[in-house]
Amino acid sequence: QVHLVESGGGLVQAGGSLRLSCAASERTFSNYGMGWFRQAPGKEREFVAAISRYISSTNYADSAKGRFTISRDNAKNTVYLQMNSLKPEDTAFYYCAASRNLIARMEREYEYWGQGTQVTVSS
Secondary structure (H helix, E strand, O other), X not given: OOOEEEXXXXXXXXXXXXXXXEEEOOOOHHHOEEEEEEEOOOOOOEEEEEEOOOXXXXXXXXXXXXXXXXXXXXXXXXXXXXXXXOOHHHOEEEEEEEEOOOOOOOHHHOOEEOOOEEEEEEO
């Protein structure tokens, strides 16, 4: 069982930045591919970014490319999502998730989920 706890959400003006963190309880954290998803009010949860286990290759949704950066620190059992140039449409609840796959984009590939953190971008 992997317990995930997100932090770093908040209210920011358009054009600003936030850094989300996700701390994992699992000491074999490096064995998991990690991902960030988000869900806006009235919308389905969508993929944002993923980072592979071991070699830290990355994958991004088109909406995140060039603005968001996912990274991981295996020594700290933590994955990050640096979000720059934020837009009002980035407003959502952001979730991190852990997958036994090398790297994954689909929700069904993730076995463990955090409780999420709210990001609100004002115009």
